[in-house]
Amino acid sequence: MSRPILHIGNKRLSSWSLRPWLALRKGGIDFDEHMIPLDLPGTRAALEAASPGGTVPVLETGGVAIWDSLAICEWVAERAPQLWPSDPAIRGQARSVTAAMHSGFFALRRSCSMDLCRPVAAITLDDATRKDIATIQAMWAAVRSGEGPFLFGSWTIADAFFTPVAARFHHFAVPLDAASQVYCDTLLADQDYRDWFDAAQREDLLPPDHQHA
Numbered sequence: 001m002s003r004p005i006l007h008i009g010n011k012r013l014s015s016w017s018l019r020p021w022l023a024l025r026k027g028g029i030d031f032d033e034h035m036i037p038l039d040l041p042g043t044r045a046a047l048e049a050a051s052p053g054g055t056v057p058v059l060e061t062g063g064v065a066i067w068d069s070l071a072i073c074e075w076v077a078e079r080a081p082q083l084w085p086s087d088p089a090i091r092g093q094a095r096s097v098t099a100a101m102h103s104g105f106f107a108l109r110r111s112c113s114m115d116l117c118r119p120v121a122a123i124t125l126d127d128a129t130r131k132d133i134a135t136i137q138a139m140w141a142a143v144r145s146g147e148g149p150f151l152f153g154s155w156t157i158a159d160a161f162f163t164p165v166a167a168r169f170h171h172f173a174v175p176l177d178a179a180s181q182v183y184c185d186t187l188l189a190d191q192d193y194r195d196w197f198d199a200a201q202r203e204d205l206l207p208p209d210h211q212h213a
Contacts (some may be wrong), residue, residue: 004031004061006072009038009145011200015114015164017057018196020072022160025192027080031059037205045121073157085140085152091137093143094158097151101161112168116200122173136165137180151185163187195211 006024008017024031036046036056044054051058053067059075066072077083085091107128125133140162146153151162166184169176176184187193 004029004059005034006031007034007036007056007058007060009036009056010203010205011035011117011196012036012203012205013114014056015167016055016069018164018193019069019157019160020057020059020076021196022163023073023083023157024077025157025195027076027083029076029079035205040205043187070098070161073098073160074175077157082154083157083201085146085156090152093145094152094156097139097143098158098161101136101165105132105136105165108136108165110169110170112174113147114167115163115171116197117166118171120173122170125172125174133169133174133176136162137177140180140183141177144183149183151183155190158186161191163193 004024006017006021008014008021011017021033034050036043036050038056047054047056050056050060051065051067055067057067057069057072059066060071061075066075073083085094107126111123111125111129140151144151148154150156150159152158162183166187168174169184170188188197
């Protein structure tokens with residue numbers, strides 16, 4: 001059987017691609033990756049060729065394409081069930097916070113887009129973004145459980161979805177409560193994330209008009 005292929009955007013910019021990439025790594029699944037640089041003249045055609053959804057990430061496996069980051073992570077968890085908590089109630093919480101991040105917090109996404117080469121510097125945040133930041137921290141405090149440094153003790157898909165958030169908080173120098181800061185530091189020190197981050201620093205794939213957000 002051929003190895004699955006994960007089509008991703010720029011590692012520097014694509015928070016959506018980072019999440020399933022981490023899940024595949026943590027699940028111990030061998031895969032190939034194919035980068036489709038974003039916002040270049042050929043990007044749209046390349047995306048449409050890779051996926052009916054016209055977006056990245058896309059997992060190509062068994063002759064089909066799976067083109068949603070959470071759907072890809074669930075595909076991984078079917079093969080590596082340790083990526084969700086074993087307790088059904090806690091697993092439900094983990095899925096809840098993951099889905100909340102997957103479908104919400106638009107003000108944070110808009111104001112603090114992920115750019116892993118952005119210098120660390122604070123900006124003036126609007127009320128909606130500050131509300132998103134407060135809600136995320138409150139959510140983490142409400143569900144944090146288990147023995148271990150991650151949100152549910154050992155690493156889960158929830159941590160994949162919050163790793164780009166930790167990167168945003170870091171690069172935009174967002175003040176956090178002590179427990180949230182420790183959690184973010186843990187995510188950003190993880191070796192698999194560091195591998196992605198280091199690769200992002202070596203990229204030269206940006207459109208000419210790109211500026212640090």
